[in-house]
Amino acid sequence: MKRKIIIIIIAIASLFTVVGIMITFIGNDVNKNENSQLIYHNMKTKLFVFNPFQENTYLLISEDNECILIDPGCFEEEEKERLKAYLEENKLVLKRVLNTHLHIDHAFGNSFLFHRYGIVAEANQADEPLLERMKQQAVVFGIEGVDDAIPLGNYLNEGDKISLGDIELEVLHVPGHSPGSLVYYAPKNGCVFVGDVLFQGSIGRTDLPGGNHDELIRNIRSKLLTLPDETTVFSGHGPRTTIRDEKRYNPYLK
Ligand SMILES: [Zn+2]
Secondary structure (H helix, E strand, C coil): CHHHHHHHHHHHHHHHHHHHHHHHHHHHHHHCCCCCCEEECCEEEEEEEECCCCEEEEEEECCCCEEEEECCCCCCHHHHHHHHHHHHHCCCEEEEEECCCCCHHHHCCHHHHHHHHCCCCEECHHHHHHHHCHHHHHHHCCCCCCCCCCCCCEECCCCCEEEECCEEEEEEECCCCCCCCEEEEEHHHCEEEEECCEECCEECCCCCCCCCHHHHHHHHHHHHCCCCCCCEEEECECCCEEHHHHHHHCHHHC
């Protein structure tokens, strides 16, 4: 009898342990993308994962606590609040907002940032028609409540340089996923922000208006795979990768 009770107690304890471990793993899985703050070769980067598309929004922070936001995907009020609170708590001054491209999931927050901070987003002109069709884009995905689009503040083109304190970015035009897809390369820091051009083990979809598969592959090969192998690639969705790994393992680039 005593042995039975002990076995039952052990069984219950084991069950709690297993459930506890599962919860820990599930919790980690949800949060694994949104690390507190990452530092790459002296550039501070904060990642937010926003909106129903799980889009990666990157905040680049200079040594003077000024920052550049790449692809503000904040959509829900809670997401806008989370971004605002992070800036306030860390005493950061937002200076520029850059879009890699103008699919809704990467530009949901453009209006919010304009109204809250007076900063107008910058992107490539070839994607401007997408901005004008923000609400129609959203309807396709069953999303309502998208803010009115704010016209772009500045057009960015291949070869443009963006600097803020110690942050230096070079603009590369890599169309194919969208006509105006840009990537922002930080040569000093050995990293590149590619939006939806390239993912770990995959490439951007090309079935949306303005997409072109062959053009995308050609541009990835000529403009991204020619960057140093050790360059860290920050994509618009999912985990980061490196140019080396994509050259080796990406099935679309074989
Ligand atoms: Zn996209």
